[in-house]
Amino acid sequence: MRLFGGFLAACCAAFGLAASAAEVERPPQFIVFSYDNCTELDRWRELISFSEEMNRDSPRVHFTFFVSGTNFLADRKRHIYSGPRNPAGASKINFGGPPEDIRARIELINRAHGDGHEIASHAVGHFDGRQWSAADWSQEFSIHRSLFQNIARNNELEDSASFAFPAAEVAGFRAPYLSTSPGLFEAMRESKFAYDASGVGHAHEWPDKKDGIWRFNLASLRIAGSGKMTLSMDYNFYVAQSGAFNNPSQHALFREQMQSTYMNYLRANYTGNRAPVHIGHHFSTFQGGIYNQALLAFARTVCGLPEVKCVTYTKLVQFMESLDPERLAAYRKGEFPRATFPAFDLVRASTQ
Numbered sequence: 001m002r003l004f005g006g007f008l009a010a011c012c013a014a015f016g017l018a019a020s021a022a023e024v025e026r027p028p029q030f031i032v033f034s035y036d037n038c039t040e041l042d043r044w045r046e047l048i049s050f051s052e053e054m055n056r057d058s059p060r061v062h063f064t065f066f067v068s069g070t071n072f073l074a075d076r077k078r079h080i081y082s083g084p085r086n087p088a089g090a091s092k093i094n095f096g097g098p099p100e101d102i103r104a105r106i107e108l109i110n111r112a113h114g115d116g117h118e119i120a121s122h123a124v125g126h127f128d129g130r131q132w133s134a135a136d137w138s139q140e141f142s143i144h145r146s147l148f149q150n151i152a153r154n155n156e157l158e159d160s161a162s163f164a165f166p167a168a169e170v171a172g173f174r175a176p177y178l179s180t181s182p183g184l185f186e187a188m189r190e191s192k193f194a195y196d197a198s199g200v201g202h203a204h205e206w207p208d209k210k211d212g213i214w215r216f217n218l219a220s221l222r223i224a225g226s227g228k229m230t231l232s233m234d235y236n237f238y239v240a241q242s243g244a245f246n247n248p249s250q251h252a253l254f255r256e257q258m259q260s261t262y263m264n265y266l267r268a269n270y271t272g273n274r275a276p277v278h279i280g281h282h283f284s285t286f287q288g289g290i291y292n293q294a295l296l297a298f299a300r301t302v303c304g305l306p307e308v309k310c311v312t313y314t315k316l317v318q319f320m321e322s323l324d325p326e327r328l329a330a331y332r333k334g335e336f337p338r339a340t341f342p343a344f345d346l347v348r349a350s351t352q
């Protein structure tokens with residue numbers, strides 16, 4: 001299609017022929033790793049140094065961070081925030097800690113952004129918005145933007161304690177609890193978001209754009225070595241594997257199951273229709289941190305393999321926008337020469 005697209009379109013339209021499978025080039029295998037909430041400073045440091053090491057010679061992995069707006073307000077300034085249908089100072093998650101944590105977080109976020117990672121939004125107070133109107137969502141989005149822009153003043157920090165990039169670059173959203181309402185998408189359009197990552201879908205689905213917003217879905221997966229289904233998200237493994245109870249005697253098994261499940265997900269898509277792989281985690285250390293160890297071991301194993309691109313959601317949006325409808329339809333059906341899975345060195349998760 002790249003070489004002969006114009007010619008084929010002209011010839012085949014004239015002769016009423018369908019485009020043949022052989023003309024469509026195989027798309028890359030995208031993998032998007034994302035994190036929600038993004039409060040803990042140690043986790044920022046760990047992920048920044050992990051990716052700096054991975055990307056030393058050439059870019060291999062970039063993350064998308066869905067940052068909650070409470071991270072932009074020191075605890076003692078919490079009254080500045082009034083969430084939709086909630087009193088001033090209320091939130092379902094922690095605020096940003098002492099002012100020195102706010103300053104450190106700004107520096108880390110600026111460094112992550114400068115390294116090519118994406119900063120996106122996870123709303124502010126982590127409320128369940130399934131009953132929210134478009135106006136409620138718009139209010140929450142504009143507060144997130146305002147907290148981002150006024151972080152120095154709100155926290156009585158020096159002016160240099162500010163983000164090094166504009167709030168307009170925050171182009172993506174994931175809803176707390178993945179709880180959406182019809183008004184969300186109206187509010188997202190008004191606030192000029194490019195994509196929503198709150199959905200759930202099948203592992204082999206290519207993304208859709210609906211009402212001007214790209215929809216990226218976490219995948220429904222069967223946990224390797226068990227009959228259980230879960231989502232491609234750490235918290236959902238935690239619930240499915242242990243009923244959300246810490247169980248140290250099972251840590252090695254649970255970590256191994258997650259890593260194998262992600263490998264199965266990638267292998268099926270890589271050798272199938274190349275639908276992007278979506279993996280969403282949190283900064284929290286459920287089950288003693290084994291899930292983050294599994295994710296990093298998986299990333300180390302696969303990011304950099306031939307045709308694999310571990311990119312941010314904004315990069316995936318750019319790719320999706322570059323496709324014409326016929327090509328995307330061919331991708332959905334897997335109408336291109338299929339690949340076999342490349343040889344790889346399995347990196348085992350370590351506890352550091």
Ligand SMILES: [Zn+2]
Nearest residue numbers: 036037176177
């Ligand atoms: Zn969350």
